[in-house]
Amino acid sequence: MQTDPHIQVSREGAVQSIRFDRADKKNAITRTMYAAMTSALRHGEADDAIGAHLILGQPGVFSSGNDMQDFMAFAMSGEMGNEVLEFLHTLPDLKKPVVSAVDGLAIGIGTTIHMHCDLTFATPRSLFKTPFVDLALVPEAGSSLLAPASMGYQRAFAMLAMGEDFSAEAAREAGLIYKVVDEANLEAEAFAAAANLAARPPVALSIAKQLLKSNKDGLAARIDEEAMHFEAQLKSEEAKAAFMAFMARKKAH
């Protein structure tokens, strides 16, 4: 299994937990972190002793999305690497249930990842946001297909094209997440849900999930279509300017 120091993988009973562990960088996700997550998810799918995946962050931050240094490196080199795309294609392929727990910031893929989860729990102070267009980028992870279908076009537009903040309650109302839970109970409740799912008849559960998540081929094609635009935009001058503004903001601190 491919590992990364910033992705902690553990197993308790039939639940495999994958936890972002890069709090000093707000759990920004690097190429090697994507690769470690893909590897853990595939390992979990192949292991009969594992019945559910649980995705976790840190107190106050789920993830600030893709690492901005990596974005800048992609922009300068033109070389995307395939870690991100492999991860994005792994998500809709998962046959076992996926539960996620969010406390605090969930930005970019930190938000869109939940569109592939089966149950997401979030604390009241959580904030969901996808500033793609402000970074001169475009929606990813199949979100341009999944979000309008689940929350309606205008809310999806506000989220994905305008980068509007969604509180936990707004995300729940929009159908992005399942339930708002107090900080003290977040991980216990998410774990209990994952363990509960893992205890159910796995074949029936997997079929139910596949039936509910229809249009799998369309989703895979959309992930590729988004990635084509995303990659082109990454190399654009407007994106480079946005990444530089982020770096400069840091230097000014």
Ligand code: COA
């Ligand atoms: N990639 C790389 N590093 C990131 C990061 C990211 N996506 N998000 C935060 N960090 C780093 C910061 O550079 C900083 O590092 P430093 O201490 O070495 O300078 C550290 O994490 C803490 O971030 P900071 O900006 O000081 O915290 P904050 O509480 O003021 O703001 C965020 C937190 C997440 C709102 C802000 O960092 C941010 O907007 N990040 C970018 C989010 C983003 O646009 N992601 C891409 C989505 S497509």
